[in-house]
Amino acid sequence: MTDKYDRKKVEMEFDGMGEDSSIVHWDANREDIITTVGRKAMDLLDLNKKDVVLDMGTGRGRWALEISQKCKMVLGIDISNNLLLSAKRIAESRGIENISYFRGSFENPFEEMDLRKYRINKIIAIYAMHHLTDPMKKRAVDNMLKILQRPGIIVIGDLMWSEPPENHREKWDEVYYDEGDSDFPSSVEYLKNVFVSSGAEVEYVKIHPLVGIIKAKFV
Ligand SMILES: C[S@@+](CC[C@H](N)C(=O)[O-])C[C@H]1O[C@@H](n2cnc3c(N)ncnc32)[C@H](O)[C@@H]1O
Numbered sequence: 001m002t003d004k005y006d007r008k009k010v011e012m013e014f015d016g017m018g019e020d021s022s023i024v025h026w027d028a029n030r031e032d033i034i035t036t037v038g039r040k041a042m043d044l045l046d047l048n049k050k051d052v053v054l055d056m057g058t059g060r061g062r063w064a065l066e067i068s069q070k071c072k073m074v075l076g077i078d079i080s081n082n083l084l085l086s087a088k089r090i091a092e093s094r095g096i097e098n099i100s101y102f103r104g105s106f107e108n109p110f111e112e113m114d115l116r117k118y119r120i121n122k123i124i125a126i127y128a129m130h131h132l133t134d135p136m137k138k139r140a141v142d143n144m145l146k147i148l149q150r151p152g153i154i155v156i157g158d159l160m161w162s163e164p165p166e167n168h169r170e171k172w173d174e175v176y177y178d179e180g181d182s183d184f185p186s187s188v189e190y191l192k193n194v195f196v197s198s199g200a201e202v203e204y205v206k207i208h209p210l211v212g213i214i215k216a217k218f219v
Contacts, residue, residue, distance in 0.1 A: 007079065007105075010131050010182050014059075014080035023127065023176055024083055026060040026090050033175050037207055038063050038126045041157035044205070044215045045122050047071050054120045054147060056106060057128020061087035061099065067124070068099050075118055077104030077111075106132055106140035109147060121149040127176070130159040130185040137186060138194050145198060145218075154195070154216045159185035163209040175210050188212055 017024045022032050028039065042063060045053065051071035055064045058076030060083055068074045068091075076099060078084050084101050091099045102112040106129060109115055123144050129137060144154055159177055165185075177183055188204055191214050195202045200216035207213065 005131065005133050005136060005184065006182065007107075011079050013182065014078075015082040017080075017083070019060075019086070024059040026062050026065065026087075028062050028066045033208070033211055034127050035062075037157035037211060037213060038066075040205060040207065041124060041126055041155045041213050041215075042066060044155050044203075044213060045124060045153060047122070051122050052118050052120045053122045053124060054109075054115065054118075056104075056109070056123060056125040056144075058087060058101065059083050059128075061090060061101065063124060063126055064099050064101075065091065065094070065096065068096055071122075072098065073118065074099045075113075075115060075120065076101045077109055077115075079103065079105045106143065107136065109143055115147050119149050120147050121152045123148060123152070123154045124157075125155075126157045128158070129156055130183050133184050134186050134190055137191065141194050141198060148218060150218050152218045154200070154218075155213060156191065156216075157207075157211075157213040159183065159210055160188045160191055160212045160214070161185055161210060162188045162206055162212060165210060168209055171208070171210060175208060177210065185210070188214075 047070040052073045055076045064074045064076040104111045195216040203215040205213040
């Protein structure tokens with residue numbers, strides 16, 4: 001157990017994940033905690049055909065693929081080159097033309113592309129941000145706000161504690177918590193405060209004592 005973010009380690013872990021891994025699968029209908037959170041988070045985006053959406057920590061593009069059917073354009077960013085390659089192949093094989101994938105991170109969304117030119121008005125991040133420590137999450141939200149057009153919406157669906165995690169030890173595997181090896185979930189209160197202090201109207205949806213969704217509306 002460490003209490004430090006190690007990007008190289010996270011990157012290598014995800015680069016090495018096979019196509020059948022549930023946590024980076026492309027199928028939004030596989031039943032588990034990630035799809036439960038992702039589908040609800042997608043609803044909360046209130047998508048329409050004019051929206052340009054950024055999916056941060058897109059993985060194999062599970063949510064980018066779903067969202068692309070309901071909006072104008074989706075941009076997906078991730079730190080794993082292998083997952084990005086896989087995501088590109090899947091979108092191509094389905095003939096989907098309104099998704100673009102780039103290398104980019106919560107720490108620096110612009111690693112490959114300056115995303116500001118796309119006029120992004122909605123941002124989603126599913127089960128990806130919990131790899132960051134609390135101060136890094138605050139800086140990640142600041143980065144999102146450099147990209148987001150107003151009015152805009154950010155929806156984060158992830159591990160987040162509304163109760164002490166020790167009280168739910170038997171659920172750690174089910175919610176994919178790695179006991180602090182490379183997962184650093186925040187409390188719901190911390191995440192809510194990050195968005196409130198950035199001027200958002202915030203709604204919290206509890207999925208599980210260890211998993212939830214935060215919707216932040218910026219007018
Ligand atoms: C559990 S997977 C979820 C993938 C996808 N959102 C989904 O729901 O299928 C977490 C993803 O976050 C990505 N990730 C981890 N740390 C990241 C960071 N600092 N910046 C961007 N992406 C990151 C990983 O590479 C991985 O693709």
